Each structure stands twice: as structure tokens, then as C-alpha cells.
Amino acid sequence: MEALKERTVGQIVADDYRAAQIFRTFGLDFCCGGNKTIAEAAAGKGMDTEIVKKALQDLANGEKEHNNYNDWSIDFLADYIINNHHRFTRDKLPEIAVYARKVARVHGDRHKELIEIYAEFTRLHAEIIDHLDKEEEILFPYIKKLVEAEKTGTKPDVANFGMAADPISMMEEEHDEAGASMARIRRLSNGFTPPEDACATYRVLFENLEGFEKDLHKHVHLENNILFPKALELERTLH
Secondary structure (H helix, E strand, O other): OHHHHOOEHHHHHHHOOOHHHHHHHOOOOOOOOOOOEHHHHHHHOOOOHHHHHHHHHHHHOOOOOOOOHHHOOHHHHHHHHHHHHHHHHHHHHHHHHHHHHHHHHHHOOOOOHHHHHHHHHHHHHHHHHHHHHHHHHHHHHHHHHHHHHHHHOOOOOOEOOEOOHHHHHHHHHHHHHHHHHHHHHHHHOOOOOOOOOOOHHHHHHHHHHHHHHHHHHHHHHHHHHHHHHHHHHHHHHHO
16 A cells, blocks of 8 residues: 555556546546656545545456556657557547537437537547557657667667657647546546437447547557656666
8 A cells, every 4th residue: 555655647557557447437637647746636626535446456456457558669669559459549530520520410309418528539530640650650660769779889870850758849839738538528428328229339438538538548558658758767777
């Protein structure tokens, strides 16, 4: 219990991703808000810190998470993020957009929030695609060059953007914006709960939005709490 006291929420999830479900259950942000301690995160929700710690302690006594992302090399982690989370995002966004447009058109007169959800998701869609492009074309290749420089014992070339802190800071800001956008959609959809008169497409939309949010949280966590801090530390070491 005492060991949990000083660790941030992001660090705890980085060590064991199963903790993400605990924080999700309590409504605590472990990705964009991962730099807070349990006490700070719980206080923001008016929650008893000890209840959260007890749940985490019970988790620690169970079977360990199969994938320990914190142990992976950062070049492998970058590829994993692209091949899994970026690909999922690129595939899922257009699919959800079709559902959102259709449901807003058919049911928007009775459920005005659907029009807001569609507008919010449309903005999010465009912003995330631009975000993924910047990571795949600029930041992640630089991170891989840092790993290669470490392996060969050479000094990495200075990138056009200077040091990694600037683009990483920008990516983290965009993560915050995406997280806030999905939080607005969650509120508008009453926690992704369809009303009684919802048709099948309406329900599929909400199921997809909830699944997308869950993947986004893991995606952002892997970057904010593991990949980016390790890349910055490696860059400092090499320079």
C-alpha cells in the first residue's frame, strides 16, 4: 500500500496494464491525467483513496498482465502502437462516422444530442488523422533513430524540429484535446447508454464509440506514460 503512495496513476498502469480497468471503474483518468498520484486523482473525484488502493492491492495479488509494455524497447513499442492502435483508429473512425451521420439524420429531431455528437466526432476525426500522420512521419521515425544511435554508439543527428520535447509536448496537448472531445461525447450520450426507442444502428453507434474511447485511453497511455518519457530520457543520455 505504501509503495502506491508516491507513484503516479500513469506509472502504476505502465507497470501493470490491468490497473487501467480499476481506474476506469472509478472514473479516474490514467492516460491524459496520468501524472497525478492516486490521492490527487481520487480527490478530484471526491473519492476515498484507500478504496482505490485496496482494489489495486487485490489486483497485485492476482495473475500478472501478459504484456508488460514497460519492458519493451521503445522502437518496438512505436511499431506496436502504429500496427495496433493507429491502424484500429484509421479503420474505425470512418465506420463510426457513417453510423453517427445516419443516426443524427434519422433520430436527431427527437434526440438533439445526436447532432452534437456527430459534430463533435467529425471534428475529432479530422484532428486525430492529422495527429497520427505527424507521429508516423515525424516523431516516431526520430525515436527509432535514437534507438539506432544507442545501438551503434553514435550521436543522433539533430532533427529539423530540434529536440524531441517540442513535438512530444504538442502530441500530449493533442491527446488532451482528443480525450476531452471523447469525454464530451460520453456526457452527451449519457455514458454511451442508448434510449429505449433506439434502433439497432443507434445502439451500434454507441457501442462503437465506447470501444473507441477504451482503445484511445490505452493508445494515449502507451505514448504519454511509457514511449514519450523513455524517448526523452534516451535523447538526454545520447546528447
